[in-house]
Structure formats: C-alpha cells, structure tokens
Amino acid sequence: MDKHLLDVAPLTDSSNRFGNLSSNLLYPESEDEVVDIVTKANESGKKLSIVSGGTKLGYGGLKSNYDLTLSLKKFSGIVEHTVGDMTVTVKPGTTILELQTFLSRYNQMVSLDPSCPSTATIGGTIAANESGPKRLKYGSARDHVIGMRVVYADGKIIRTGGKVVKNVAGYDMNKLFIGSMGTLGVITEITLKLRPIPKHTSLVMLTVREEALDELTAFTKLIQDSLLEPVSLEILTPTMSKKLINRDEYCLLIALEDVKKAVQFQEVWIDQHKPNEAVMTVHPNPNYFWQSFNELIPNSLTDLGESTHGVLKVGTRNLDVFPLLQECARIHHEGNLKIEASGGAGHGLSTIIISGNNANVVNAIIHLQSFASDLKGYAIVKHLPIELRKELNVWGESDGLFKLFKSIKQKQDPNNTLNEQRFIGGI
Template identity: 60%
Template structure:
C-alpha cells in the first residue's frame, strides 16, 4: 500500500526527534523481519542501546534518555500480511498506519474497532505498543482487547509468537497482554494479528449540551443511560473550552455515539430524546465520522507540534468513570484562572480523560503536577503523553511507581537483561 503523505504543516520524524527525543543515534529502517533480527541481535551482543520508532507521533510520550546508539524505525516494515475475511481477522506489519489499515478493511465492510489519535500518521505498531484508544473505548475497548497474536523479536534475536491467527486460541495466560502497552521495552513487534468487526450499518452521533453550572445534569443522565437498555459506543464529555472551539457551544457537551442496524439506532435515539433532562439541549451531528476525525486530531503530537513560542503538552488521566466529571470540572477551573489554556474530553463510561495544555513552560509543568496529584487523590493516575524532551526530566511522566512495580522489573530483566530496547522509556525508568 502507498504511504500517506504527511500534512505539510507537520514535522519530519527527524525534526520531531530533535525536539521531543534529542536523538543522537543512527537511524536504521529495516524492510524485513530478518533485518530486524540481525540488527537487534548485533546491538545486544555489543551492549548497545536501541530506541524504537514507527509513525513518530509518540516521540513525546515517556522517555528521559537521549543517548541511544541506534534508532530502529519500523515505518518501512508495513503492509497487510494476511486477511481472512470469513474469520474476521487480519495480520499486519507494525509500520502500517491506522488509516491505511482501516481504508483497506472498509473495502470488505470490516474494521478494527480502534479509534486512536492521529490515525493518518499513527501506526498499528505504535498504537499496540502504547495500548492507545479513543472515545469508543467504552464499547470496543483498547488495543489490548483487539490483539489476538503477534510476532516478537527478543533482544537476543529469538522470535516468539504470542496467541495465534484465530479469535479463540488462548489457553492459560494471554501472552499478548504482556507486550501490549509495554512501550517497546520487552521486544520488537514485527507482526500483529487483530480481530475485526463488521462496519456498522448505521451511525448516529448525538450531542447533549448543558450550561457550565449544570454539569450534574449530565452526571444524572449518564447514570440513567447505563441503567437503561441502550448501548452507546461513546459517552464522551467535552470541557467548555473544547466545546466552544469545536461547536461554538457554551457549556459541557456529551457526545453519545450509536452504531447498529438502522432500526436499533432509531429506537435508541428516540429514547435519548424522550428521557434527557429538561435543561439539556440535544442536537444531531450528521457527519459522525468527520467529527470523530476532528476529535482524534485536536491535540498536538510529536509531528504536529511546531509551536516554538509556547509549551504544549497532553496528559492521559485514568480514574473511575464517575470521577471524570471531577477531572473535567478541575480542568475548567484551571482554564478560568487564565494562566494556561486547558482543553479536555473524558469518557464517562471508561474513565480515561485526555487533557491538552498550552502556555508558559512553568505553568504547564505546575499544571501537570497538580493534575497528577488531583488524580491520585481519587486513586487514579496521570501520565504525560506529550511534552518536549527538555522539560520531561522535571515531571514524573509516568506518575508514581505502582505497588506491583517489582513485577515489571522482573519481566524486563528476564526479557531484556542488558536493557537493549527503549531503556528509560517506561514506568519507573524501565
């Protein structure tokens, strides 16, 4: 498949690396698994350090090390390996962008039910390595829920296969879950097998808006929705600042997505209209796919952040689903203080909030630390997904070490005893 052209306003991977990773390493782009094996094995034997990159959108995500000996780019290791339409599975190489993959599957009325940020540039390898997801995680889950098999190259050059190429293949521990979300610290992914879903026959996107002081109305209605028989794909709440920018609406907006056969969608839409609180304004967004694409691309990534006058950052905050309302209220309070621009959206069903910050470097750092502390007070966490490298050492990008960190250390030591792959890219400096 042809490579998509980057938007002319984006940085190249090399330019992005200078700002977000401070690479000083040679870049090697293998085109086959055999080349990956030879490169990784040779570096491991020599005690060299390798950093991994694919699409380049996550160069600002974690990581406080810059002096790697080699950068292994998987962008050229791309394409569809196998697509079994009847079994609804696809095997793909890691450098394939999400847009390429979805465009290919759409011809067969199928899809990977993932909606990560920046699908035109983000690759399936990066999405899986970071366990990325979007607003539709409520119904479809994250990357971890879609991977059924992988081929992994260990630092010593050994190849292992996790899972298989059919949906029901796992007996005992699902090894895929060990590598999904590990940020490339345990092995190099060279193939990924994913389970697919049919394209929905009908899609509807409903927007419910309330005044800023009436956020509790959405909270009450959210509880009622989840006690009902309707099955929304998303319950994504936008902060007033983001709602204003995207829809010119004053207040919080709830994006409620419905995907099913036409009769079912019509029934659920009617239920929402009949049961919404009196103070909630309801509207239908006709171009649902276009709007989701806008949401996916609203915050900066390592290729799009060309701003040299202000500091931009993105946080991922995980809490219990009802605590999303508190997180969004806090981001709105910070926005009203006027020291920094804060735009946010959070899943009232899955508990993940994405916060985009823009302002003076000191204000951004202080806000990151405050939101991490605020999330921890609710037994949640705050991760920095995007921040210039020069500032990353000033914050704990992964938050505090979890109680099970020793388990992570043991797995890393077992898989990569020489710290060959992506050293200091993951929790606690792993």
C-alpha cells in the same frame, strides 16, 4: 549492518525536542533486518530506541542519547486477511488509516480509534495500548490482538497467540507486550480480530451550561443503568466544545451504532429522558466529527514548538471525569494557560491538552496529577518535550506490579538494549 538501513541525516528540531531517538536512524523493511539490527546492537552493547510512525516520541522516556534508532515506519503492509474468520495480520509500520481503508473494501474494521490515525501506526498503538472514545464498547488495543510475532533483544523470534480468535489456553502472552512501550521486544507482526462496519451510526450531542452539569451527570448515570448500548459517552469541556462544534458549553457525545431502527429508538429515548436544560443535536456527519476529534491531540509530528503543549492521560472512576473536567475548566479560566479536555464517562479515561509557557504547563501537570490521585486515580504524561519530562514523574507513582515487570525486563533484556528508560520507573 547493511548501509541501506542507515540514515544519518540530522534530526528535525521537533524530533530533538522530544528525545527517545538518535541521529542514527535505521529503517528495516523485513523481519530478518529487524533481527540483524537488534542482535548486533545487543552483542555490541549499543542502546537501541524503537519507534514506529514517530507520533509518540514525547510519551515516556528520559533518554535522548541512544546509539541507534530502529524505525518501523517502512516495515508496513497487510500480511494476511481472512475475510470469513474476520482476522487480519499486519506489519507494525502500517498506519491506522491505511489499515481501516483496506478493511473497508470488505465492509470490515478494527474497532480501534486512537488519536491521529493518519500517522499513528498499528505497532505504536499496540505498544502503548492506545484507545479512543469508543473504548466504552470496543475496549483498548489489548482487547483486539489475538497474536503477534516479537523479536527479543537477543534476536530470538517468538509467536504469541495465533491467527484465529479462539486460540489461547493458559496465560495470554500478548498481554505482556501490549502497553510495554517496546521495552521487552520489537513487534514485527500483529494479528487482530475484526468487526463488520456498523449498518448505521449516529452522534447525539447534549450541551449544557456549567450550572446544569449535575443534571448531565445524573443523566449519564441513567444511560448506563438503562438498556441503551452507547459506543461512547464522551464529555467535552467548553473549550474543546467550542473548537469542535462552536458551543462554549459542556457537551456530552453519545455515539450509537446498530441497525437504523435500533439507533433511532435510542435517539428518541435520549430526547425523552435528557435534562430539561440540555440542548440536543444529532450531528449530520458522525464520521467527519470523529476524524476531527481524533486529530486534535498534539504529538511529536504535529507539535512544532510555537508554544509548549502537554498531554495527560488520566484514569479515574467513570463518573469522576466530571469533577476532573470541571477542575480543568477552572484552571483554564484563571488565564495562565489553555486547557482542552475530554473524558469518557463510561470508562473513566480522560485526555487533557495543556498549552502555555513551560513553567505553567509543568505546574498544571503536577496539580492535575495530585488531583487525580485524590480521586483514587492516576495521571500519565503522554506528550511533553523531554526537558520538561525530566522535571516530572511522567508515569506517576509505581504500583505493586512494577517489581514484577522489572524482573521480566531484566530476564528478557539483561543488557537494557531495547528502549532503555522508556517505561515506568525508568525501565
């Protein structure tokens, strides 16, 4: 293994807190170097953790004693951009912000809005199947990938999909790797479909006190039954609303994107149909708001350990985000910890940030996992120090697909070389 790939500098304290890497950090800058690292690790029986920008070290995994860590941080850049076909091929270490900045020169974008876009990479976003509040219209990472290059544990390179939008016949192999947390292969190239940057954007905010939350719930359902096409319907708890817009109330964020007249028509409709108790505001700078919103969530680069932070991703039926966020507010008001939360009333995914001492954070996570289960949903721990993750079932209960995924892992990586114990069920 070439010496220029190896960095044995001691890890920072924050990195050690979250595990999922080793003190031997390897920084390949080409696919050939990735193949070399993976092949030699597999042949020598070494355990290799795969990371990209390093924002998700607290996401999954109960292992901190890997032999080597392959970081894709320096394996970045644009490979190919076909403006007319609206596709881009990019290396995995490219940050979301870098990618969007490049595409903006051509009035195009990738319709993904994961948290921490300034440091989160496209490789990590795809490996975790991340998304943000605009998932309602644009979907998750899985909906934007049309092709990839992947290095298997034995060094074999495969291509899934292609470089044009309509390319799939039969099973879409991309789906196998997206969201698998790097346990099946190392993604070295990603081709994404693009959209034009919208001509006009708006962010309508409706705030209500808790006693009027039922009316806001009914109004949210009315929007989804109407001809409106919101990009997001995100509910904020009062604590998160206070931080973002200085209003200690529940807040419904309605993002709109279209030509100016269509957006203005929808704004008028909302004003005419909103609950009487709701205060309506149109944000003067939607892009600035969403930038602030997406940088709120702690990750392993920003969580420096002043207190314990945990982040939950909760999936429920779409309107069940309302009772879930009410439960978060109730726990917060008990005073033992701080909870800030938001929920997508259109897609049912919520993000819950829990801050406090170790015991209270763990107890809150256990309670909210049970609460989500009672709603016929699930709760996954997206960020937490490794010692606390060992006290929890961070992926929740395994479903019927676990056995299938386990058999695929055993076939593709029989030596458990790649990201051992990083995914659901200890895969």
